Amino acid sequence: MSSKSETGHAKNISNFETVIGICTGYGPAYNPSNEKISIAELTTVHSNSVNSSNLVKTTEAYFNDIEGKRMIVFKPLKRLATRILAALKGTQPPATVLADAKTINFKIQGRRVDTVVKEVAPGENEVRRISVSQQSYDLKIEHLDKFISLVALEPNYLPNENDLKVTALNAYKSEMISSNVNVKTAYVTYSNAMIARNHVLYDPIDGLVARSILIKDYVKSVFGTSSPEFKQISKINFRRFN
Template identity: 55%
Template sequence: MASSSEVGHAKNISNLETMISYCTGYGAAYNPSNPELTLQALATLHTESKAALKLVKTTERPFKDVEGQRKLLFKNLKPLATKVMGAIRSSGAPETVVENAETINRKIQGRRANTKEEPTPEGEKPKNKISVSQQSFDLQIDHLDKLIELTTVEPKYNPNETPLQVATLNNYKTALENINTIVKNAYTPYSNAMIARNKKLYDPEIGLVDRTQLVKNYVKSLYGASSSEYKQINKLRFKNIE
């Protein structure tokens, strides 16, 4: 299902097409001195706006595909870290190693070390809390890397289970790094397409929305505020969408 913003972009472009049709219907009377308001200029704006919107859709698909792949690959990270913690605890590793591993695992799981809330003294504002979830993909990879490093240097960590062995963990980390890079690279053209679309539609100097307001002002000056022509064209709604 398309988002409301996607529908809004398309509606703005559709209403521009309707506006052009109305202005064409005014015949020779529609003769603005501003070259940006001519029928040809408006038609070009409509064509370019449609192309800009289409490019967003074209670049969004590959980004969404790899983003879904990344989500699926990262899904195993938390349960895997829990299993690694079990292997560390059962290995007989020193308590300091276990504690360090627990600290790293809490970050992977997105949990606080102490979940107890401290009451705010009367008359004072609550303190701003820095998020400790650290759930961004880059940070999760970094946490996993630290957990792997800890298991690598701990001689007692030597599980028989292949998924928990250091070599397998390193392979998994590499896979996470690779898919994360692919997503970043796929997002760049998608992000650039959205920037171009927003400039074409919403730039305060050259954007579609501001241009259509100029057209309304011209038709108002041409026929008058109470005219049927102005009422006809003024009913068209164009919205700035962030």
């Protein structure tokens, strides 16, 4: 979610607090029959809005931290894949094995395996080919897993470098899987927090914005459209972002 939207959520909450202060200032004149816009109920809604907004900030910060750690874990993959391929070449494997290894490495590096350019008829705009770059984290894990399976079956693949050995590669793959799962779990928590926040703020019946509309209508009914009281509160704007 963009920072602009987050600023908008905070502005809505701040404006709602201002509205509560204004309504409280009306004294006994502010006496709605609808309990949803009573001062006590509005205060509760504001408190819930603040709490839900803070939870979004907390879960977002944790998600960003976990996501950053995943990036660190995955960063060595491309260089490692290049070294695995070089080590495999040194064993003089069958041509088919080497071809498969090169294909896997291309995918890990994010390169196109098929470099054939489709011919375009004269006068036609060149059609942009869909990228075959498979760079999602799940696919990176899958590509490494295939690479490991491939070299594990090659009897001459016995590198002296510890980090290129099959056992080390499997350990690295497990670390990648773990970090990827952690990000997915953190995102679910963050996403649920945003859903809860949006419900408090933007539920069409009971949300903060919906209640602000009810408040303005009530103030208009009490003081009149041209009253300074209504003009004061009508200038406070709210926006929907969900």
